[in-house]
Amino acid sequence: MTWQLTPRLPAQPDFLWAEAEPKASYDVIIVGAGGHGLATAYYLAKNHGITNVAVLERGWLAGGNMARNTTIIRSNYLWDESAGIYEHALKLWEGLEADLDCEVAFSQRGVLNLAHSLGDVREGRRRVNANQLNGVDAEWLTPEDVQKIAPILNISTDVRYPVLGATFQPRAGIAKHDWVAWGYARAAHAMGVDLIQGCEVTGVLREGDRVVGVDTVSGPIRAGRVALAAAGHSSVITASLGLRLPLQSFPLQALVSELLEQVLDTVVMSNAVHVYVSQAHKGELVMGAGIDGYVGYGQRGSFPVIEHQMAAAIELFPIFARAHVLRTWGGIVDVSPDASPIVGLTPFEGLYVNCGWGTGGFKATPGIGWVFADTIANDRPHPLAQPFALARFADGALIDEHGAAAVAH
Amino acid sequence: MLRIPCPWCGPRDETEFCYGGQAHVPYPADPSTVDDADWAGYLFFRDNPKGWFAERWMHRAGCQRWFNVVRHTVTYEISASYPPGTSRPDVA
Numbered sequence: 021m022t023w024q025l026t027p028r029l030p031a032q033p034d035f036l037w038a039e040a041e042p043k044a045s046y047d048v049i050i051v052g053a054g055g056h057g058l059a060t061a062y063y064l065a066k067n068h069g070i071t072n073v074a075v076l077e078r079g080w081l082a083g084g085n086m087a088r089n090t091t092i093i094r095s096n097y098l099w100d101e102s103a104g105i106y107e108h109a110l111k112l113w114e115g116l117e118a119d120l121d122c123e124v125a126f127s128q129r130g131v132l133n134l135a136h137s138l139g140d141v142r143e144g145r146r147r148v149n150a151n152q153l154n155g156v157d158a159e160w161l162t163p164e165d166v167q168k169i170a171p172i173l174n175i176s177t178d179v180r181y182p183v184l185g186a187t188f189q190p191r192a193g194i195a196k197h198d199w200v201a202w203g204y205a206r207a208a209h210a211m212g213v214d215l216i217q218g219c220e221v222t223g224v225l226r227e228g229d230r231v232v233g234v235d236t237v238s239g240p241i242r243a244g245r246v247a248l249a250a251a252g253h254s255s256v257i258t259a260s261l262g263l264r265l266p267l268q269s270f271p272l273q274a275l276v277s278e279l280l281e282q283v284l285d286t287v288v289m290s291n292a293v294h295v296y297v298s299q300a301h302k303g304e305l306v307m308g309a310g311i312d313g314y315v316g317y318g319q320r321g322s323f324p325v326i327e328h329q330m331a332a333a334i335e336l337f338p339i340f341a342r343a344h345v346l347r348t349w350g351g352i353v354d355v356s357p358d359a360s361p362i363v364g365l366t367p368f369e370g371l372y373v374n375c376g377w378g379t380g381g382f383k384a385t386p387g388i389g390w391v392f393a394d395t396i397a398n399d400r401p402h403p404l405a406q407p408f409a410l411a412r413f414a415d416g417a418l419i420d421e422h423g424a425a426a427v428a429h
Numbered sequence: 430m431l432r433i434p435c436p437w438c439g440p441r442d443e444t445e446f447c448y449g450g451q452a453h454v455p456y457p458a459d460p461s462t463v464d465d466a467d468w469a470g471y472l473f474f475r476d477n478p479k480g481w482f483a484e485r486w487m488h489r490a491g492c493q494r495w496f497n498v499v500r501h502t503v504t505y506e507i508s509a510s511y512p513p514g515t516s517r518p519d520v521a
């Protein structure tokens with residue numbers, strides 16, 4: 021580990037993107053300029069040559085969950101379907117800076133998922149085995165091994181949540197989420213994509229069962245295809261079509277401390293105590309909490325969740341007791357019944373959904389952008405998206421990732 | 430922190446309660462005739478409005494009884510609290 025007080029941060033590119041005025045029509049309209057919408061636009065242009073594309077954003081670019089998340093990237097999910105999409109994403113992360121010609125501070129510092137009970141241990145070991153069978157790097161570590169990787173972690177046994185072991189994915193890590201968004205925005209803009217901020221979609225235009233555009237606060241815009249990447253607000257948009265999605269939207273919170281010397285050079289997550297922590301490039305401790313206990317669209321979370329998270333964090337990392345909470349914030353996440361995303365076609369021709377990523381969709385950004393663009397361009401699910409179809413809730417083929425995803429990350 | 434009015438105990442902090450999701454979702458009257466799509470609807474599909482929402486709460490650290498609340502999902506304002514088995518009052 022190199023101990024640095026002021027790690028180098030790359031300079032921003034001179035030019036990112038230019039604001040565009042909406043045209044009367046586009047081949048593809050993407051709703052939502054979070055990471056998923058921007059990455060989808062980029063791969064539509066790059067992989068499929070579709071550049072007559074607009075990304076419509078209600079607020080400002082990446083002002084939703086994209087720049088509110090705790091940036092954890094990993095692919096150690098349990099089921100084959102999940103390994104497929106998340107590992108595809110991780111491989112793209114590994115080449116992303118070169119591909120976008122833009123630094124995103126992707127740092128493969130590894131992720132520990134702590135086990136605090138016999139149930140956790142069994143789930144973790146099973147997941148390590150499943151990961152290895154899927155070619156995803158994963159190891160099971162004893163408490164002593166865990167402490168070698170994260171020396172400040174308290175592994176004593178006389179605590180409420182003793183560390184009984186952990187899964188470790190060395191290729192996992194973090195990136196700077198706003199730079200990722202800007203990198204995709206810049207590259208998509210350079211290929212001709214219109215990025216339009218302050219343009220809320222208020223309804224979907226249809227002719228029979230075919231979607232032909234969207235209504236916005238700046239008037240109607242026609243489109244051959246409409247792709248939703250609106251995260252926590254997906255249900256609100258589809259409700260205007262009478263299309264129900266199996267989603268509930270919840271506030272999810274995170275917080276940072278002041279800038280501190282480097283004390284933690286890996287990512288530590290704990291499902292049971294609902295805390296996950298890393299130390300960002302500048303030195304602040306970044307900690308995420310669990311979702312609020314009730315449906316909500318207020319972009320703020322409830323205080324008891326933070327209190328609970330801090331109590332757990334301090335037990336796991338006693339030295340954090342001296343740190344201060346500098347800022348807390350919340351984002352609205354779209355939680356699905358099986359903790360897996362919903363991606364693909366809809367009962368409406370020309371309408372595609374990408375939602376349900378809940379607490380863990382940042383890590384998927386390049387992978388889902390790639391797969392969603394392919395799904396839209398070819399009007400059929402990409403093979404990696406196929407299992408995540410909306411139809412799974414009726415046919416029963418759920419992809420239950422509560423073990424790997426129950427904690428927000 | 431929400432202050433949730435329990436119909437029996439009065440207003441208490443949210444930490445005393447647990448959440449039951451959307452209210453007024455009845456178990457299918459004749460389960461053997463329900464097709465896959467309707468089962469999926471009953472099991473997995475809930476309203477997710479940005480606005481007023483009727484939802485179930487249980488006063489776990491108090492009287493342990495379930496009841497319903499009408500709450501706004503953006504402002505978190507609560508406009509009604511009523512016992513189970515009664516219909517949603519005509520507020521907001």
Ligand SMILES: Cc1cc2nc3c(=O)[nH]c(=O)nc-3n(C[C@H](O)[C@H](O)[C@H](O)COP(=O)(O)OP(=O)(O)OC[C@H]3O[C@@H](n4cnc5c(N)ncnc54)[C@H](O)[C@@H]3O)c2cc1C
Pocket residue numbers: 051052053054055056057076077078079080081082083084085086087088089090091092093219220221222249250251252253254257272273274308349350351352353377378379380381382383384428429
């Ligand atoms: C506190 C927190 C921590 C998290 N930590 C992690 C983590 O460590 N690792 C991880 O993998 N994931 C994490 N996530 C989840 C991750 O951030 C999301 O799953 C992911 O960002 C969702 O995709 P997105 O970037 O496209 O979403 P968003 O950035 O939310 O994009 C959706 C966009 O749609 C816009 N929109 C909504 N409605 C409309 C409309 N009607 N018209 C126009 N635009 C509209 C919104 O304004 C928003 O900009 C976290 C989330 C939060 C809130």
Ligand SMILES: [Zn+2]
Pocket residue numbers: 435436437438439488491492493494
């Ligand atoms: Zn009570």
